[in-house]
Amino acid sequence: MHTPVYFVSLGPGDPELITLKGLKILQQANTVFYPATQSKQGEVVSRAATILRALEIPESVLCPFILPMSKDRSHAQQAYDSVYEEVVKQHDGEKRLVIVAEGDAGFYSSIHYIMDRLNDAGIPSERIAGVPAFIAAGALGGIHVVKQEEKLLVLPGIVTGEELEQYLGSGLTVVIMKLSQCGDVISAFIKGHAGYQYHYFENVGTEKEYYTDKREEIACGKFPYFSLLLIKP
Numbered sequence: 001m002h003t004p005v006y007f008v009s010l011g012p013g014d015p016e017l018i019t020l021k022g023l024k025i026l027q028q029a030n031t032v033f034y035p036a037t038q039s040k041q042g043e044v045v046s047r048a049a050t051i052l053r054a055l056e057i058p059e060s061v062l063c064p065f066i067l068p069m070s071k072d073r074s075h076a077q078q079a080y081d082s083v084y085e086e087v088v089k090q091h092d093g094e095k096r097l098v099i100v101a102e103g104d105a106g107f108y109s110s111i112h113y114i115m116d117r118l119n120d121a122g123i124p125s126e127r128i129a130g131v132p133a134f135i136a137a138g139a140l141g142g143i144h145v146v147k148q149e150e151k152l153l154v155l156p157g158i159v160t161g162e163e164l165e166q167y168l169g170s171g172l173t174v175v176i177m178k179l180s181q182c183g184d185v186i187s188a189f190i191k192g193h194a195g196y197q198y199h200y201f202e203n204v205g206t207e208k209e210y211y212t213d214k215r216e217e218i219a220c221g222k223f224p225y226f227s228l229l230l231i232k233p
């Protein structure tokens, strides 16, 4: 038997937005590694765990890896390195080892680092596609993300006002992920550019999901980690 290591996409938050293929792999898993964070008070929080429990994946196979909140990427790297080492230890070609990620596991997902290392070590892996948050956001807002000849640009939260002016000025629809990294830029941009359409989303697919297209509200907002903005010219 040559069972690969599976990377399963969980979707943005609504447990029903996982694929059937992803769910079947989770149901047969021996170990499911999932990301979690630890608050300053020591409380472990994990959107992935909430989804996995809603899907009734048995507690006995769940194995968290704690990602530090700090901006220093080397800390996160260490967490991924330990998952990699644990996977290598457990991998025997028969056990079903699964690593999960929110949204689509191949879209701005740091677990690519683990997949790259497995690849380098010659351990086969397979990734199961999933629904990325911005696609689920479009459905929540009743927005056609792009239509006909429109072009889409997705940005990972690193952007300046001048760049946004340039992109939107040339007719692109823009999606900005990781908004918490560029709150001030976005706030100033919205105040100075009343002519565009802004669609803001928070915690899509969860009990706390929120959508607004009110410019004033978005402009003064503080953005949590799970938030994104769609701007149309």
Ligand code: SAH
Binding pocket: 012, 013, 101, 102, 103, 104, 105, 106, 107, 108, 109, 131, 132, 133, 134, 176, 177, 178, 179, 201, 202, 203, 204, 205, 206, 225, 226, 227, 228
């Ligand atoms: N793999 C994920 C993206 C991970 S990057 C995907 O396919 O969507 C993390 C960023 O994704 C967050 O900062 C936020 O911008 C966005 N995001 C992920 N889940 C979200 C959700 N449920 N609601 C709103 N934004 C979300």
